Amino acid sequence: MDQPADAPLPPSDALAGLTGHEAQARLQTDGFNELPRQERRTPLAIMREVLREPMLALLLVGGGIYLLLGDLHEALILLAFACVSIAITVIQETRTERVLDALRDLTSPRALVIRDGTRKRIPGREVVRGDLIVLAEGDRVPADALLMRAQDLLADESLLTGEAVAVRKSVATATPPTARPGGDDQPFVYSGSLIVRGSGIAEVRATGSGSEIGRIGQSLRMLETEPPRLRAQTARLTRLCAIGGGLVSALALVLYGTLRGGWLDAVLAAITIGMSMLPEEFPVVLTVFMAMGAWRISRARVLTRRAAAIETLGSATVLCTDKTGTLTENRMSIAELRVSDGETMAPPASLTALSPQAQALAFHGLLASAPQPFDPMETAFHDFARTALPERPLPTQSGWTLARTYGLRPDLLAVTQVWRPDAAQPSCVVAAKGAPEAIAALCHLDDTRRAAIGQTLDAMAARGLRVLGVAKASFEGTDFPETPHGFTFQFLGLVGIADPLRPSVPDAVRDCRSAGIRVMMITGDYPETARAIAGAAGIDNGATILTGAAIETLAEPALREHLRTATICARIMPEQKLRIVQALKAGDETVAMTGDGVNDAPALKAAHIGIAMGGRGTDVAREAAAIVLLDDDFSSIVTAIRLGRRIYDNLRKAMGFVFAVHVPIAGLALLPLVLDYPLIFSPIHIAFLEMIIDPVCTMAFEAETEEDDIMRRPPRPPAEPLFSRPLIIWSLLQGLLVFLLVGGLFLVATQRAMPAEEARALTFVSLVLSIVSLILVNRSFSTSLVTAIRRPNATLLWILGTMTTVLASSVLVPAVRNLFRFAPLHWHDLGLSIGAAATVLVVLEIAKTFWRDRLRF
Known part of the structure; x- marks a missing residue:
């Protein structure tokens, strides 16, 4: 219920608020009422990061040398390769930033304040300390404030506490001590909370970073985001290979310049060898896989803020x-x-067969609720009435008039409302709902009835239900009593209200358990409520529940030991969530953490992988998380886990393939130099292989479907390297076989006095066809080539078609042939190339069959 802006207060109201001058002065002193945001990465900043890649540096240097040699054609081609690589990376990174900006609410909520004795609506970011804010149902509290006046005020503080049940607020009678969110009858309201019932006026005590929500935001700045392990492993391997390639390139420069003369040509030869040995594809492949993974997972309504986190999620051992x-x-x-x-009666069963008593219970519970509800529990009564009472006219639809409301009081935790069905008649219907003990007191029940209600209440609460009592009365006339005790109430019964479990959760939890992932519930709710929800979700709740009070008494080693088997943590404070995550990480667990509130943000950032809810989640939680579920569906986490494991499997295949490809490329670049033969490749050939064929071929691996047992195997050990020793051995064996066959063809062709350009074409075609064989061999580590071929992979078919076209053009089209400095090949030459590739395929398939178990594929 919105209140008019710029409306003067009644003369009797002594609250005048700040003056405009005072508010402006405090705004300049304290700053705007908003949280500091992380700086947005601009395209220019992303481009600077890309330009640090050594491969780009080699391409740019090579292009510059060709310009010095006067070969504009070669120079432009190399520079074009560099620009394409920069453009792909910049486009992908800026796309992620734009999607995040779209999620963020760029306009701050507006606030109704009292200034100069007048109510004014201003942007929430302009609220300052000392402002008097006017609160009503449906308002979002703009800052932490102390209540000066309140009437039946309830606030939903779930974003700060994780509790879905609204809490009562009361006016401060003296200067109160500082309190934390949560709990009834506190005089404080907090920034970000929602007023669900009543109204009030409060004095702002803290804004921006000084508020409770700001305090949590400040703690985030003290936490370091978990670095992606794959990126660290890839960077380390790339550095080692770069150092080795740099040393070999320097040696080649000296040898070429000394033995052959022509130092500028020596530099080009060194660049060629450096490009052939530098595995710059590793970070490129990693980026492509993560970017494509982010795109694939976005189709399941999941936003990936940090793409590398998808891989980490695939290795998660604990999901908090x-x-x-x-x-x-x-x-x-x-x-x-x-x-x-x-x-x-338990809904939704037999809603149309409600007994008259059950209908009266539901109907009077509705009468005791606000006509336009904000409180989630009152909304539940409205929703139930529309479904279960289709034949009974609802008060809001049949002309009933709300004549009187008695709000919650500390001495009577019940709401009573008086309705007049007919304005011309004095008869009224009175309905009350609230705490069962309060309703029992209104009905003046004897001790026996109260004891029976207490037993029923305990049984319902043990199943995680929030229980309310409902009573009815009738009244004639307009002279209503001062308190609800003046009515003669009849007890109707108890209503159990629950926050229902998402239908997809049990299946999602079951999939996590089959994948070896322990699901742990961390909640601020009561232990019995947590146990009931855990049981319904399929979470193992046989273990002892770990409470926040118990955690306070545990030292770090003891906490780690308790968390090894815990599946439920109840009555947890926000700072304890962070401690739990850190203890799990210290116990060598790979931790995924889900959440939506501000209270979850520190734990989201500290976890290996933070998963925030995008629909109802806060900006603070989304900023701290690596993955955002746009539809807030818990089952989407399983999709992300499945995709993470698939990505890791395919990434190992791609990395092994790239490692294997570098062996023959580097060998064929060095072979002529060692034997004093004409060089096979120039920088343009290497650039073509490195910047086109390799990344495109890795797309084929990215598109590979998942292995059959992907969600039936345990998470991989966190310390397992991407490049294990078996994978390195397997890659070297593949590369050496290709080098021996293709290099042998080159040596035979040269010894038979085949022209240099024709020998270069034969070697190049043989190498590309052998690369195709490596793709087919590495499509699956666990199945044969025949089985792998049956798997659909449209990307692979498209790649094979493209490579065939490029190869045919390089041999048959004069313009392209001259660009690559090839000579026409004879049909028997092509037969030799195809035979070499077929030999690679057959030999490696046989070797994979015998070595699969030993290499742990």
Whole structure:
């Protein structure tokens, strides 16, 4: 219910608020009421990072040398390769930044404040300390504030506490001590919380970074984001190979310049060898896989803020999940009705067959709710009435008038509302709902009835239900009593309300368990409620529940030991979530953490992989996370895990392939230099192989479908290297076989006095066809070539078609042939090239069959 801006306060209201001058002065002193944001990466900054890649440096140097030699054609081609690589990376990185900007709400919510004795609506970022803010149902609190006035005020603080149930607020009677969010009858309201019932006026005590939400945001700046392990491994391997390639290139420069003369040509030869030995494809392939993985997972409504995190998710051993809004729908619904005569009804079964007593219970619960509800529990009564009471006219639809409302009071935790069905008649219907003990007191029940209600209440609460009592009364006239105790109430029964479990959660939890991932619920809710939700979700709740109070007493070693088997952590404070994640990491677990509230942000950032909810999640949580679920569907996590494992499998195939390809390329670049033969490759040939064939071929591996057992194997050990010793051996064997066959063809052709350009064409075609054989061999580590061929891979077919076209053009089209400095090949030469490639395929398939188990593929 919005209040008019610029409306003068009644004369009796002594609250005048700040003056405009005071507010402006404090705004200049304290700054805007907003959290500092991380600097956005600009395309220029991304480009600077890309230009640090050594391969680009070699391409640019090679292009510059060709310009000095006057070969403009070669120079432009090399520079074009460099520009394409820069453009691909910049486009992908800026796309991620734009998607994140689209998620962020760029306009701050507006606030109604009292300044100069007048109510004014201003942007929330302009609220300052000392401002008087006017709060009403549906308002988002713009800053931390102390209540000066309040009428039946309830606030939803779930973004800060994780609790879905709104808490009561009361006016401060004296200067109160500082309090934390959560708990009833506090005089504080907090930035980011939602007013779900009532109204009030509060004095702002803290804004921006000084607020409770800002305090959590500041703690994020003290945490370092978990670095991607694959990127670190790849960078280390690339550095080692670069050092080795640099030394060989320097040696080649000296030998070429000394033995053959022509130091400029020697530089080009050194660059050629450096390009052939430098595995710059490793970071390129990693980037391509992560970017394509981000695109694939986005089709499942999952945004990847840091693409490398997908791989880490595939190795997760523990998935820490919040309860409210993550496992549950963050939407209250009526789960059980228990009428006074003992009848029990659990929706959604038999809604159309409700007994008259159950209908009266649901109907009067609706009458005791606000006509336009913001409180999730009152919304549940409205939703239930529309579904379960289709024949009964609802008050908001049939002209009933709300004559009087008695709000919650600390001495009576119940809401009572008086409705007049007919404005011309004095008869009124009175309905009350609230804490069962409060409703029992209104109904003046005896001790026996109260004890029976208490037993029923305990049984319902043990199943995780929030229980409310409902009563009804009638009244004649307009002279209503001062308190609800003046009515003669009849007890109707109890209503159990629950935040329902998402339907997809049990299957998702089951998939996680089959994949060896332990699902751990971390919630601020009560232990029994947590146990009930965990049981419904399929989370193993047989272990002892670890509570926040117990965690406070545990030292770090003891906490790590308890967390080895724990699956439920209840009554957890926000800072304890961070401690839990850090303890799990110290216990060598790979930790994934889900959450949506501000209270989850530190744990999201500290985890190996943070997963935030994008629909209802806060900006702070999304900024801290690496993955954002756009549809807030818990089952999407399983999709991401499956994709992460598939990406890692295919990445190992691609990396092994690239490592194998470098052996013959480097060998064929060095062979003529050692034997004093004409050089086979120039920089343009190497650039073509490195910047076109290799990345395109790795796309074929990226498109490979998952292995059959991908979600039935345990997570890989966190310390397992991407390049294991068996994979290195396998790659070397493949590369050496190709080098021996293709190099042998080159030597035979040269010894038979084949022209240099024709020998170069024969060698190049043989090498490319052998690369195709390596692709086919490496499509699957666990199955044969025949089985792998049956798997659909449209990308591979497209690549093979493209490579065939390029090869045919390089041999048959004069312009392209001259560009590559090739001579026409005879048909028997092509037969030799095809035979070499076929030999590679057959030999490696046989070797893979015998070595698969030993190489642990």
